[in-house]
Amino acid sequence: MGYLDDGDRRQLVEKxxxxxxxxxxxxxxxxxxxYSGTFSAAELLATLYYHELRLDPANPKWPDRDRFILSKGxxxxxxxxxxxxxxxxxxxxxxxxxxxxxxxxxxxxxxKVRGIxxxxxxxxxxxxxxxxxxxxxxxxSKDFRVFVMVGDAELNEGQIWxxxxxxxxxxxxxxxxxxxRNQLGIDGRTEDIMSVEPIEARFASFGWDVQxxxxxxxxxxxxxxxxxKNSSRHQPHxxxxxxxxxxxxxxxxxxxxxxxxNLNPEDYEEVYAELIGGGTK
Amino acid sequence: xxxxxxxTTPEEIGETAPGQDQSDVFRGVSSDSLVRRGRTESGISARxxxxxxxxxxxxDLAETDSRIxxxxxxxxxxxxxxxxxxxxxxxxxxxxxxxxxxxxxxAGLASTGLMPFVGTFASFAxxxxxxxxxxxxxxxxxxxxxLAHHSGMSLGYYGSSHHxxxxxxxxxxxxDLTVACAADGNQLRAxxxxxxxxxxxxxxxxxxxxxxxxxATVPEDFEFGRASTLRExxxxxxxxxxxxxxxxxxxxxxxxxxxxxxxxVDMHTIKPLDVAAVVAAATETAAVITxxxxxxxxxxxxxxxxxxxxxxxxxxxxxxxxxDEYVLIGPPAALYEHYRLDAxxxxxxxxxxxxMRRDEV
Numbered sequence: 052m053g054y055l056d057d058g059d060r061r062q063l064v065e066k067x068x069x070x071x072x073x074x075x076x077x078x079x080x081x082x083x084x085x086y087s088g089t090f091s092a093a094e095l096l097a098t099l100y101y102h103e104l105r106l107d108p109a110n111p112k113w114p115d116r117d118r119f120i121l122s123k124g125x126x127x128x129x130x131x132x133x134x135x136x137x138x139x140x141x142x143x144x145x146x147x148x149x150x151x152x153x154x155x156x157x158x159x160x161x162x163k164v165r166g167i168x169x170x171x172x173x174x175x176x177x178x179x180x181x182x183x184x185x186x187x188x189x190x191x192s193k194d195f196r197v198f199v200m201v202g203d204a205e206l207n208e209g210q211i212w213x214x215x216x217x218x219x220x221x222x223x224x225x226x227x228x229x230x231x232r233n234q235l236g237i238d239g240r241t242e243d244i245m246s247v248e249p250i251e252a253r254f255a256s257f258g259w260d261v262q263x264x265x266x267x268x269x270x271x272x273x274x275x276x277x278x279x280k281n282s283s284r285h286q287p288h289x290x291x292x293x294x295x296x297x298x299x300x301x302x303x304x305x306x307x308x309x310x311x312x313n314l315n316p317e318d319y320e321e322v323y324a325e326l327i328g329g330g331t332k
Numbered sequence: 333x334x335x336x337x338x339x340t341t342p343e344e345i346g347e348t349a350p351g352q353d354q355s356d357v358f359r360g361v362s363s364d365s366l367v368r369r370g371r372t373e374s375g376i377s378a379r380x381x382x383x384x385x386x387x388x389x390x391x392d393l394a395e396t397d398s399r400i401x402x403x404x405x406x407x408x409x410x411x412x413x414x415x416x417x418x419x420x421x422x423x424x425x426x427x428x429x430x431x432x433x434x435x436x437x438x439a440g441l442a443s444t445g446l447m448p449f450v451g452t453f454a455s456f457a458x459x460x461x462x463x464x465x466x467x468x469x470x471x472x473x474x475x476x477x478x479l480a481h482h483s484g485m486s487l488g489y490y491g492s493s494h495h496x497x498x499x500x501x502x503x504x505x506x507x508d509l510t511v512a513c514a515a516d517g518n519q520l521r522a523x524x525x526x527x528x529x530x531x532x533x534x535x536x537x538x539x540x541x542x543x544x545x546x547x548a549t550v551p552e553d554f555e556f557g558r559a560s561t562l563r564e565x566x567x568x569x570x571x572x573x574x575x576x577x578x579x580x581x582x583x584x585x586x587x588x589x590x591x592x593x594x595x596x597v598d599m600h601t602i603k604p605l606d607v608a609a610v611v612a613a614a615t616e617t618a619a620v621i622t623x624x625x626x627x628x629x630x631x632x633x634x635x636x637x638x639x640x641x642x643x644x645x646x647x648x649x650x651x652x653x654x655x656d657e658y659v660l661i662g663p664p665a666a667l668y669e670h671y672r673l674d675a676x677x678x679x680x681x682x683x684x685x686x687x688m689r690r691d692e693v
Contacts, residue, residue, distance in 0.1 A: 114445060161472050169443060170472045173463060179433045180468060183440020183448075190401060190423060190446060213433035221425075 054270035059102065063269040066097035066133070071299050071326050073132035073145075078313060081128075081149040085157070087297035087309040089129035091233035091266070092200065095292055096126070098272040099198060100133045108138040111165045117195050118168040118184050122177020123202035123231060124158035131155055131164065139166035175208025177201060178228055182214050185223040185287075196279075200229045204236035206247040212257070218287040219258025226287040227279050228259075231266065233296035237310050254289045266292025299326055354488050354663065357540075358410045384541040385517040386479055387415030389524050390449055394420050397528060399447040403438055405431050411451045411481045412541070435461040438476045439468035447475050447528070453487070454480035454537060458499035469533035470509040477527050477534045483513075484575060484625030485654070485671075486540035488664040496537075497654050501630020503535045504603050510556055511603040513537040513574030518547040519600065522554035530556060537574055540664065544578045546598070559606035565595035568686050569613035569620050570678070573599045573632045576623040579668075582675035583682055592686055605635050607643075614645040621650045621682055625673055628653040650685045652678070 053060060070093040078084030100106070104117040121130055128148075135142040140154075147153035154163035158172030169180050181199035188195050205211065218226050230250060234240055241247050251261045260282055264271040272292070279288040296310075297303030300322050303312075314322055387402070394400040394416070403425045408414040417424040427434035431452050438448040450457075457480040458465070469476040480499060487494040503511045510530060514520035520538065527534055551560070562577070563584050572580035577598045584594040595617050597609055613620050620640070622633040633651030640649060652672070659667055668674040672681055 118443075169440070170467070173467050176436050176464065176468055179436030179464075180440035180443070182433065183437035183442070184444055185440075186401075186425060186437065187441040187444030187446050190441075191444065193444075210432045210436070213430035214437070217427055217430065217433055217437065220428075 054274040059273075060269055063094065063097050063101055063273075066101050067093040067269070068299075068326060069136070070096055070129045070132065072323065074128050075314070075319065075323060075326070077128050077131070077145060077148045079319065080146065081157075083311055083313040084128050085125040085311055086300070087235075087303050087306070087312075088123065088202065088231070088233060089126040090298045090300065090303065091294035091296045092123070092126050092231045093129060093298065094267050094269050094272060095200065095229055095231065095294075096129055096133060098269050098276070100137065102269075102273055103276045104198070105195065106137070108134075108166065111139055115193055115195050118181070118197045120169045120177040120181050120184075120197070120199045121159060121171055122180075122199050123174065123205055124171035124177075126200075126231075127155075127157065127159040127171075130159065130167075134164065134166040137166070140164070174202065174205040175210040178211050178214035178218070181226050181228070182218050182221070182223060185218070185226040186221065188225055189221075189223075194225075196225045196227060198227045198229060200231060203230055203232045203234065203247055203250075204241050204244070206230065206250065207241075207245045215254060215257040215259065222258070222285040223287045224282070224285045227276070228254075228287065228289045230289060230291045231294055232291050233294040233298075234305060235296045235307060235310070237307070239307060250291050254291075258286060260284055260286040260288045261291065262288070263291040263293065266294035267298055301325065354490070357482070357487065357490075358407075384412040384481065384538070385521055386411070386449065386451065386524060386538075387413040387417070389521045391416045391419040393524065393528065394423060397447075399445065399528075401425070401441055401446050401448045403427050403434050403448055403450040405429055405434050405452040405456070407452055411479065413449075413451050413479075431456045431461045432464050435464035435476070435478065436468045439464070439472065439474040442469075442474035442476050443472070447477065449477045449479055449524075451479035451481060453494060454483035454496035454499050455487075455494050458496055458502055458535070462502055465503070465509070465533065465535065466506045470506045473508060473532050475530070475532060475534075477536060479536050479538060481538040482540050483537045484539070485659050485667050486575070486625070486664050488667060489661050491661060492658040495659065497625070497627045497659070498630070499535075499537065500602055500624070500626050500632065501634070504630065504635060508532050509603065510534045510601065511537070512556060512601045514539070515546040515574055515577035515598055515600065516543050518545070518550045519554065521550045522547075522552070523556075523600070525550075526554055526556055539575045543575060546578050546581065554600075557601045557604045557606060559609040560598040560600065561595065561609070562598055563594070563596040565593040565617060567592045567594060567618050568682060569595040569597055569617040570623055570682060571597045571599045571610065571613060571620065571632065571636055572623040573602060575625045576673060576678065579673065579675045579678045580623050583679035586675070586679055587683060590683065592683065594682060599632060599636075602632055602635055605639065607639050610636050610639040611643055611645065614640055614643075614647040619648040619650070619686060621652060621685060623673070623678055623681075624653045626653050627656055629656055648685070650681070652681050
C-alpha cells in the first residue's frame with residue numbers, strides 16, 4: 052500500500068539508488084565530492100525528475116517547462132546523471148566531471164550544462180531566482196511551476212527570508228520550495244551552529260503553505276507534490292523534507308566527515324556493495 | 333551636445349540653497365518639476381533637465397516590447413520608476429527594501445525570457461547587491477539592467493553609507509557585464525533604447541535626477557562601447573563620464589578663452605572601454621585627464637591608465653576624482669565644489685596640470 056502504485060514506487064527507489072551510485076562514481080573521477088548532502092536528496096531528486104516535473108529533454112529551453120533550481124548547488128553531482136539519463140546530453144560527457152574544461156563542476160553552470168535551469172553554488176540565492184521565475188510565469192500567463200531545493204543550513208542566509216517574504220507577498224502559488232532537512236551543516240548540527248527550527252512556523256508566518264514529510268519516502272514526496280497542485284489557497288508552498296545526511300551508507304549517515312570526502316578504493320567497493328544491497332534502512 | 337548650455341556652478345543647474353537641496357530625494361524629480369534656469373555670469377546658460385526619465389522611457393518602450401518589466405526596492409518615487417508603474421502596473425514589482433532578493437529575482441525573471449530593469453540607489457545596488465549582480469546576472473548571462481541611481485556623492489549629506497564611489501571599480505571587475513554611466517536624461521533614453529539589443533547584464537550608473545543637460549536631443553548614434561567626442565582640442569583631452577561630462581564641457585569652453593584647447597570625450601561606457609578613443613587622445617593631444625565622480629582607484633581613471641600602459645603610451649596623465657577617502661558631510665553642490673568636481677573645479681584641475689607641464693618643459 053502507499054500513495055504510488057508499485058511500479059512507480061519501484062522505479063523511483065531505483066532512480067534514487069542510481070543517483071547514489073553515480074555520485075560514488077563521479078566522486079572517484081573528481082577525487083573528492085559532496086557525498087552526504089547528495090545522498091540526503093536522492094529520493095527528492097528522483098521523484099522530481101522521474102515523476103513530477105513537466106519536461107522535454109529534447110527541448111531544454113521549452114518556455115512552458117517546469118523549472119528546478121538546485122539552490123544547494125553542491126548536490127549537482129547527483130543531478131547531472133539524471134539529466135544525462137533523461138537525454139539532455141550524452142552520459143559519456145560525465146567522464147570529464149571536474150576535469151579541465153569540463154561542463155560539469157561541483158556547482159552547476161546553466162551556460163554549460165543542458166537541462167540546468169539556473170546556475171547555483173552561492174547559498175541563499177536560489178529561492179529569489181525562483182521568485183523571479185514565478186513572477187515571470189505570471190507576467191507571461193504561463194502555467195509552469197518552479198521548484199527550488201534549498202539546504203536546511205542554507206536557511207541561515209538572510210536572502211532566503213527576503214525571498215520568502217516576497218513569495219508570500221505576491222502569493223506565488225506556482226513556487227514550491229523543498230527544504231532538504233538533513234540536520235547537518237558543515238561544522239555540526241544546524242541547531243548547534245545556528246538553529247533553523249521551527250521551520251514550519253517560520254515559513255507559515257511568511258504566508259506559505261507548509262508540509263513536512265519523510266524525505267526518503269517516495270510515496271510521501273509524490274503525495275506532497277500533488278498536494279501543492281490541489282491546494283486551493285493562493286500561497287507559495289514549502290515542503291520540509293526530513294532526511295538523513297549521508298542516507299544509505301552507514302558510515303556516512305549523520306557523520307560530519309562526509310560533507311566532502313573521498314572513499315579509498317577498498318571502501319568504495321564496500322560502500323558500492325552496501326548500496327546495491329539496499330543500503331541502510 | 334550643446335556646450336553653449338553648460339553651467340558653471342551647481343547652483344545654476346537647478347539647485348536651491350545649500351542645505352535644502354536634497355528635499356526632493358524621495359519625492360523624485362519628475363519631468364514637469366524642474367525649473368529651467370537662465371544665464372550665468374559667464375554668459376553660459378544653465379539648463380536643468382529631468383534625468384530620471386527611465387520610468388517614462390521604459391513605459392514607452394514597453395508599449396512595443398513585451399519583455400520589459402521593472403522592479404524597485406521601495407524607491408519608485410525617488411527614481412521615478414513610478415512613471416512606469418502607473419502605465420504598466422502588471423509589469424512592475426516593488427520588492428520592498430530587499431535589494432539582494434530584487435536583483436536575484438530579476439535574474440530569475442530574465443531567465444523566463446523577460447528583460448527586467450531593476451532600480452535602486454547605486455550604493456545598495458552595487459555593494460549590497462554585488463554578488464547577486466555577479467553570480468546571478470553576469471555569470472549566467474542574464475539580461476538584467478541595473479539602474480543604479482544617485483551614484484557618486486550625489487546623496488550629499490546623507491553620508492558615505494549612501495554614496496557610491498566604489499561601484500565602477502567593483503563592476504568593472506565582473507566578467508560579461510557592461511558598465512555605463514549616463515550623463516543626462518537624453519543620453520539615458522538612448523542607453524535604455526540600446527539596451528534592448530544588448531546581450532547579457534548591464535550596470536547603468538545614473539546621477540541624482542536633476543542633472544544639467546549635455547545632449548540637447550536623444551543621441552541617435554549612441555552605441556555602448558563607443559565613446560562620444562563632444563569637443564575637439566589639442567592641448568589636452570578630458571575623458572569624463574556621467575556627471576562629470578557636463579563639468580568637463582563647461583570647463584573646456586572657458587579654458588579656450590584662457591588659451592587652452594581641450595578635447596572632451598564622453599566615456600559613457602566604462603566596460604567595454606573604447607580603447608581607440610583613449611589611444612587617439614594620447615597620441616593626438618598633449619595630455620590626458622580623466623574626470624569622474626568616483627574614487628580615483630579602480631574607475632574610469634584606472635581603466636584609461638591600463639590602456640595607456642598596455643599601449644606603451646607615455647603621455648602626461650592625471651586621474652581626477654575622489655582621492656580614496658570618505659567625503660565630508662555636505663549638500664551635493666558644496667561637495668562638488670569642495671572636491672573640484674564642478675565646472676570651476678575641473679577647469680582649475682585641467683589648467684593647473686597643463687600649465688605645470690608647460691613650466692616643466
